[in-house]
Amino acid sequence: MDIQYYITFREVARCLNLTRAAERLGYAQPSISVQIQKLEKHYQLKLFERSGKKMQLSSDGLKLLQYADRIVEAYMESEACFAAPEKTNITIGTIESLAAYYLPPYFQSFRHAYPDINVTILPSHKNEIIQKVKKGEIDLGVILDQPFMDPEIHTTLIREEELIVICPPDHPLQARKELAIRDLNHSALILTENGCTYRMALESSLKDAQVLYQIVSQLGSIEAIKQCVIIGMGAALIPRIAAREELDKGVLHGIRLRDDRFPAFYSQIIIHKNIFLSEPLKYLTSLFHTSGQDSSSFVAAPCNSFVK
Numbered sequence: 001m002d003i004q005y006y007i008t009f010r011e012v013a014r015c016l017n018l019t020r021a022a023e024r025l026g027y028a029q030p031s032i033s034v035q036i037q038k039l040e041k042h043y044q045l046k047l048f049e050r051s052g053k054k055m056q057l058s059s060d061g062l063k064l065l066q067y068a069d070r071i072v073e074a075y076m077e078s079e080a081c082f083a084a085p086e087k088t089n090i091t092i093g094t095i096e097s098l099a100a101y102y103l104p105p106y107f108q109s110f111r112h113a114y115p116d117i118n119v120t121i122l123p124s125h126k127n128e129i130i131q132k133v134k135k136g137e138i139d140l141g142v143i144l145d146q147p148f149m150d151p152e153i154h155t156t157l158i159r160e161e162e163l164i165v166i167c168p169p170d171h172p173l174q175a176r177k178e179l180a181i182r183d184l185n186h187s188a189l190i191l192t193e194n195g196c197t198y199r200m201a202l203e204s205s206l207k208d209a210q211v212l213y214q215i216v217s218q219l220g221s222i223e224a225i226k227q228c229v230i231i232g233m234g235a236a237l238i239p240r241i242a243a244r245e246e247l248d249k250g251v252l253h254g255i256r257l258r259d260d261r262f263p264a265f266y267s268q269i270i271i272h273k274n275i276f277l278s279e280p281l282k283y284l285t286s287l288f289h290t291s292g293q294d295s296s297s298f299v300a301a302p303c304n305s306f307v308k
Helices: 003-015 018-025 029-043 059-082 096-101 104-113 126-135 197-208 222-230 244-249 279-293
Strands: 048-051 054-057 089-094 118-123 140-145 153-160 163-167 187-192 213-219 235-239 253-257 266-272 298-300
Touching: 003 018, 003 029, 003 059, 018 029, 029 059, 054 059, 089 126, 089 279, 096 118, 096 140, 096 222, 096 235, 104 118, 104 279, 126 140, 126 153, 126 266, 140 197, 140 279, 153 279, 163 222, 187 197, 187 222, 197 235, 213 222, 222 235, 266 279
Parallel strands: 089 118, 089 140, 187 213, 187 235
Antiparallel strands: 048 054, 140 266, 153 266, 163 235, 163 253, 213 298
16 A cells, blocks of 8 residues: 555545645645545445535544554654654744744753754744644744634643733723723723734623723734833733733733633644654644743824724
């Protein structure tokens, strides 16, 4: 049996779509169909059940998938074991706040262990990171979101990230230790860019609670947001890890946002289920797991009225 048949079978089983599997593997669709047919003929099994345009794994197909995973993973491991040593690079997609304030210490530890491997960071939005992981354009993604699930992606929660409302020391909210969504009524807010997961959650929560708020500006840079808050333009919601220095110095005050309307957010690793994890990549992800056990552009927004 050609090992490629098992690789193809795994991809079709993940996608449940011959056309999409063909695109991901770089084959013509008829070639994909032939490979699946050869597997079915060899095992004398029907691996997929079809109903109209939909397809799903048969009970036998589900059993074979478990063996296919082991066969392909063992093959990839053997290839890596006996391949000629070569310089390897790792590419990670993540959001700005994690790239700037969370990941650097772990990259430093990784560099001590693998000094010849270059780690490239590509800051982006969650949806773009997910698509790049699915297309194999990056090795892994590190996102900040509610627990993420996708049939093509393996997700590992690292830790819950505390989100806080930051304001200057003389702000009316500064005496509070915790805030509910309604406490932001008639507040002037500086928002992160469109597409930011916790901004979307905040706006949804404000809308559900029928809270009035004023959008002072929208900023694509956490550093710019902090500076605008420091000079008194308004309050903002950001991860605590992004404001540690300013909180320690006392130039910003941070208040935990705790409300049933506002969900918990986690830093989490996302990796395509079909990717082979090299030893350096395994080591890097292990650093993130350990951390979980421990616990720029400016876009002016209208500010003439309150939003409800």
